[in-house]
Amino acid sequence: MPPTMPRVRIPLRLSHGSRAVIPSAKPQWVAQRAYGTVVDGPVAQSSQASTFEKALTATAPRHNWTKQEIKEIYDTPLMKLAHAAGAVHQKFHDPAEIQMCTLINIKTGGCSEDCSYCAQSSRHNTGLEASKMIQVGTVLAAARVAKENGSTRFCMGAAWRDMRGRKTNLRNIKEMVKGVKDLGMESCVTLGMIDLAQAKELKEAGLTAYNHNVDTSREFYPSVISTRTYDERLQTIANANEAGLSVCTGGILGLGEEAKDHVGLLFTVATMPTHPESFPVNTLVPIKGTPLGDREQSPFDVTLRTIAAARLIMPKTIIRLAAGRTILSEEQQVLCFMAGANAVFTGEKMLTTACNGWEEDNKIFAKWGLRPMQSFQAGKEEGASAPMREGAEKKKSQVELGR
Ligand code: SF4
Numbered sequence: 001m002p003p004t005m006p007r008v009r010i011p012l013r014l015s016h017g018s019r020a021v022i023p024s025a026k027p028q029w030v031a032q033r034a035y036g037t038v039v040d041g042p043v044a045q046s047s048q049a050s051t052f053e054k055a056l057t058a059t060a061p062r063h064n065w066t067k068q069e070i071k072e073i074y075d076t077p078l079m080k081l082a083h084a085a086g087a088v089h090q091k092f093h094d095p096a097e098i099q100m101c102t103l104i105n106i107k108t109g110g111c112s113e114d115c116s117y118c119a120q121s122s123r124h125n126t127g128l129e130a131s132k133m134i135q136v137g138t139v140l141a142a143a144r145v146a147k148e149n150g151s152t153r154f155c156m157g158a159a160w161r162d163m164r165g166r167k168t169n170l171r172n173i174k175e176m177v178k179g180v181k182d183l184g185m186e187s188c189v190t191l192g193m194i195d196l197a198q199a200k201e202l203k204e205a206g207l208t209a210y211n212h213n214v215d216t217s218r219e220f221y222p223s224v225i226s227t228r229t230y231d232e233r234l235q236t237i238a239n240a241n242e243a244g245l246s247v248c249t250g251g252i253l254g255l256g257e258e259a260k261d262h263v264g265l266l267f268t269v270a271t272m273p274t275h276p277e278s279f280p281v282n283t284l285v286p287i288k289g290t291p292l293g294d295r296e297q298s299p300f301d302v303t304l305r306t307i308a309a310a311r312l313i314m315p316k317t318i319i320r321l322a323a324g325r326t327i328l329s330e331e332q333q334v335l336c337f338m339a340g341a342n343a344v345f346t347g348e349k350m351l352t353t354a355c356n357g358w359e360e361d362n363k364i365f366a367k368w369g370l371r372p373m374q375s376f377q378a379g380k381e382e383g384a385s386a387p388m389r390e391g392a393e394k395k396k397s398q399v400e401l402g403r
Contacts, residue, residue, distance in 0.1 A: 052076055055312040056084045065270045065313055071263045074309045078301060082339040085308035089340040092315045099153060099318055099343035099373040100361065101188070102146035106176070107133040107158035107169075113192075113227045115215075116291040117252060117284055120159040126289035133158065136172055140179040146347060147183050149358035152375040154180045155188040155211065155345075161228070162193035170198065174205035181206035186375050188248055188278075193228065193236045199243035208376075209277060210240035211248040217264025220257045234268075241274065250280035250320065253306060254298025262306050266313060275314045278343065281307055283324030298324070300332055304339055311340025318343045325356055330364055337370065 051072045073081070089095055109120045110130030119126040143154045156176055163170060173189060180187040189202065190211035199210065214233050215221060221230045240247050251265040269276055283298045303324070310319050320343035321328075321336050328336070333344075346361045365371060 052084065052312075056087060058088070058315060061275050061314060061316050063271055063273060063275070065267065067263060067267045070266050070270065070309070070313060071260075073312050074259070074263050074266065074305065076309075078305055078308075081308045081312070082304060082335070085311035085340040086338050088315050089311055089338075089342070093342055095337070095342075096370055097342060097373040098337065098365065098370050099320075100151045100346050100358075101153040101155055101320070101343060102142070102149075102151040102347035103155040103157060103345050103355070104139060104142050104347075105159070106139055106156045106173070107131065107160065109159055111159035111192075112161050113225065115225050117224070117255060117287070119287045119290065121290070124290045126287055130159075133169055133172065136175045136179065139176045140183075143180050143183055143185060147185055149347070150362065150372045151185070151346060151358070152372055153186040153188060153208070153343075154183075155190065157190040157211075158192070160192040163191055163195075163198050170201065174201065177202065177205040177207045184375055190248075193232060194239055196239045196242055199239040199245060203243045203245050207245055209246035209248045210236075211278075211280070212236045212240065213250050213252070213280065213282075214265065214268050215252050216255060216257050217261035218268065219264055220255070220261040223257075224255050237272070237276075241272075246277035247272075247274075248278035248280060248320070249276045250278070250282065250322065251306075252282040252284055252323070253302055254284035254295060254324075255292060256295065259302075262302070262309075266306070266309055270310075270313045275317045278318045278320055279310055279314060280320040280322035280343075281310070281341070282322040283327075285324055285327065297327065300328065303328075304332075304335060307336050307341050308339040320344065333364065334368055337368075342373070 051069045055073055076084070086095075108131045109128045110122050111118070111120045112122060114121055114123045116124075118124070119128050122130070139156060146154055156173070158169070158173075160166070173191065177187045177189065186208040187206065188209040188211055189207060193212075194202070194210070202210065212233060214230065214237075215224060218230045237247050237249055249269060251262075253262070269279060281303060283303055284292060284295060285297065286293045286295045307319055307321070310317070319341045321333065321341045322345055325333065325344060344361065345355055346358055347355050348357065
């Protein structure tokens, strides 16, 4: 961070992250392994060039990636990778469109989890004061302001481990979701772990998407969090998916992980039965008082490489430039947009701390010929992202064909 720039404490997007029932149409080797594990699957028969070439010329997402194939793509020389990602991005998305999301913290701090990057964990001394859940009216007023400023998705985060025993809170959150829907905006919530019944309740209330990040690779994950497992995260993602919600799940760069963990993170999400509708790429901004408070900022080339690789392996997914964006220059952000990122958080605050503001973003958009993505554009059916529709359509055609 330049010495003249104030240290911005950026909260990482709440990491709350699919049991996923693997459809029988999947190859057997996929069905036999847990997500995020190294598999004894078919070894890529192709050379590096051909794996790269296949990704570059793909016409639909694929879900049977091997770790080796993802590594080959991730290790591609960066400028070649970024150019290819830009080409794939233009094929699957309108490169002028960026989804503008505003995130509000509806319940701050006091979380029982020990995520080592998070200011809201009650186990870390960050000076953050815990608060009760805010009123429905306050949340909807913030949603209206967000809409007036151009945001089309409104995300609500609560610092909880899970939703067990939180019936009143869930009722209020459903009111918030309905209110946001009435404004014509997409809604997303991140509430920790949820079961299938809770996911269905949220879906019925009109929720568009559920955020629950996997954070990092399966292998590195225990170095970051000890109070819940990788598989618990995947189960929540699966519950959201099964309930018909779009899934937003991504990771955090700069936790002390290595390049192989970026590959592992991409492997986890790219081999889900349906790719996440949204893949947030966060970079750690160290927060004093957390175990990772003294870590150095993750270098920009790692962010760009992760975004570009994600675009090649998950061509339809919305890739979100999330926490850490405030320290990127305008040109660095634009480079990320060229390499496949097509969503940002914007507004007054991102959970507990600063965020790039609407005014600043609108200026950048005007200068570079970008415009906000409309609501529900990714899926004509509410709650059904393009990848999910693709999965549903495939299932339907298989049924029709009597498979
Ligand atoms: S400590 Fe709690 S609020 Fe913070 S990321 Fe972990 S689960 Fe979310």
